Amino acid sequence: xxxxxxxxxxxxxxxxxxxxxxxxxxxxxxxxxxxxxERGTSHPPNFIWCKWVPIKCNIMAWRVNLDRFPTRxxxxxxxxxxxxxxxxxxxxxxxxxxxxxxxxxxxxRVWSVFxxxxxxxxxxxxxxxxxLESHKLIKSGKKAEKIIYGLVIIVCWCIWKGRNDTVFNQxxxxxxxxxxxxxxxxxx
Ligand SMILES: [Zn+2]
Numbered sequence: 001x002x003x004x005x006x007x008x009x010x011x012x013x014x015x016x017x018x019x020x021x022x023x024x025x026x027x028x029x030x031x032x033x034x035x036x037x038e039r040g041t042s043h044p045p046n047f048i049w050c051k052w053v054p055i056k057c058n059i060m061a062w063r064v065n066l067d068r069f070p071t072r073x074x075x076x077x078x079x080x081x082x083x084x085x086x087x088x089x090x091x092x093x094x095x096x097x098x099x100x101x102x103x104x105x106x107x108x109r110v111w112s113v114f115x116x117x118x119x120x121x122x123x124x125x126x127x128x129x130x131x132l133e134s135h136k137l138i139k140s141g142k143k144a145e146k147i148i149y150g151l152v153i154i155v156c157w158c159i160w161k162g163r164n165d166t167v168f169n170q171x172x173x174x175x176x177x178x179x180x181x182x183x184x185x186x187x188x
Contacts, residue, residue, distance in 0.1 A: 053150040057157040088166045109175035
């Protein structure tokens with residue numbers, strides 16, 4: 001009786017609706033919205049796909065954003081037996097995602113050259129998510145924002161490729177090599 005006391009009957013047709021959104025009916029959009037609200041702030045921000053850069057670069061940035069990328073510290077966390085977790089580019093710190101792309105001395109130099117090349121104010125990042133939001137600081141219109149957003153994703157790809165060159169091919173990789181790869185479209 002208690003359950004039924006809340007039920008009201010009407011002559012309208014029956015319909016489904018999501019409990020958070022009884023205006024728009026049962027839509028995938030409203031379910032997604034409510035799931036995003038429920039997961040709180042502990043989850044990384046949603047990755048926005050950049051249509052003009054290669055898919056492989058997008059997938060890499062998406063995985064890094066979720067911290068599901070095979071940096072050495074992440075490999076150790078998965079119990080992979082590796083001789084060292086130190087960063088191969090600088091050798092000074094453990095190779096974590098934030099270090100590799102934002103704090104590593106090689107990455108710092110790359111971002112410095114990159115911002116001069118793009119004629120934007122110097123870019124400094126504390127976390128990987130700052131890289132994905134850097135285009136919002138460029139006040140030169142939507143088109144410029146899209147270009148910078150794509151370029152920073154490609155820079156991350158080039159840093160990762162440079163890192164792989166040092167790890168797997170024992171090739172020394174300088175900030176100039178990484179920027180060179182970017183400018184010569186060596187990432188494609
Ligand atoms: Zn480093």
